[in-house]
Amino acid sequence: MMRLHHVPGSRSFRVLWLLEELGLRAEILRYSLTDGSLRSAAFRATSPAGRVPALDIDGQVIFESAAIVQYLTEREGRLAPLPGTSERGAFLSWIGFAETQANIVQSLNLQHIFLRPAEARSVPLMRLETRRLEMTMKGLEAHLQGRETLLSDFSAADCMLGFNLDAVFRFVRPDAYPSLLAYRNRMAARPAWRRAASLDGESGIYSREFYELPDG
Template sequence: MRLHHTPGSRSLRILWLIEEMGLECQIHSYSLTDGSLRTPEFLALSPAGRIPALEIEGEVIFESGAIVEYLTELTGQFAPAPRTPERAAFLSWVHFAETQANILQALNIHHIFLRPETARSVPLMQLDTKRLAVTMKALERHLAGREWLLSEFSAADCMLGFNLDAMFRFVRAEGFPAIMAYRARAQARPAYQRALARAGGDAIYAKDFYEVPDV
């Protein structure tokens, strides 16, 4: 297996799951900003020019949610089987994680990547911060009194795990004790620690918190 990867990106979801599963995997690293995600060679692997993509068994899979589902089917681990009681919840939380990640990505663009800074839109930052808070309140309600998203640890937790540091860069942690406790549990897992060590650090955030500027 070969994982096409960028430090600080959604490919941490896949690295973490691979570590949980005890699978071997090579890593091919790219930069988000040097144009290497737009070369014909990379677009042949991932047509939207996005990370992650996984080469496996002579195929290439792109979209982190699809990779997660594929790996759980391949190994029979970390997901309830189709037509069993928690299958619907599993699929829902896998895709919820990506809905939330898209809001985080928009906030990263507003606060960090967009140049010149005068091109940034404060109303859009405010809107996306509120949209992020809606997803966090939903997660907080779901996690209250639970250890994991489902009745036991699953690949849905790996999908969501990537979001857990980023969300608190834009919304303060006060009011989210269940998410904070869940984050501590997730990040204490040895497989998460191994994945983080292989992932190559955080290439995005220079600050702990990004305030929406006053208008």
């Protein structure tokens, strides 16, 4: 019996999508970023940082999306190169990279959307984080030239990274990143992604297609 602690549109989508790719079912327990439900004592006993995703598997809870992805792929023996094989290092590198990029997105989400009052926001920090995001995108654009997936085949590293890309293109325009945009569209067209999207729930994080850097 699996139970996924989930916020619609958040990093727990990575796990929702991977479960669909693996043909596994979990009960979905939904929370919100803004209603205090992640701050409850009960949830913090589940996930020490009060973050999603967390996955309860027969009473054992695993938190951190990268840990969940490694655990599930090892348990199922699918969608990740095995330890000791040639692409294992690349697999681990890209799941770490995906989280580096997601942390930049999270900072931009705070600066553009969540911080109140507006005077608490910092335009220099927004600029810096946008440049750091662009650097990750340039690295991906170079890597994805002529490739369909991060590794030689689709893997759970694509679930880690592919989730980020809806948010990424809300802060950086896609013009200089044709391979990354095509990759994002390929990932979003996967049947398992579409099934996960129908289970996800209403996100409500983004109200705009694109967030311009403010003047200043």
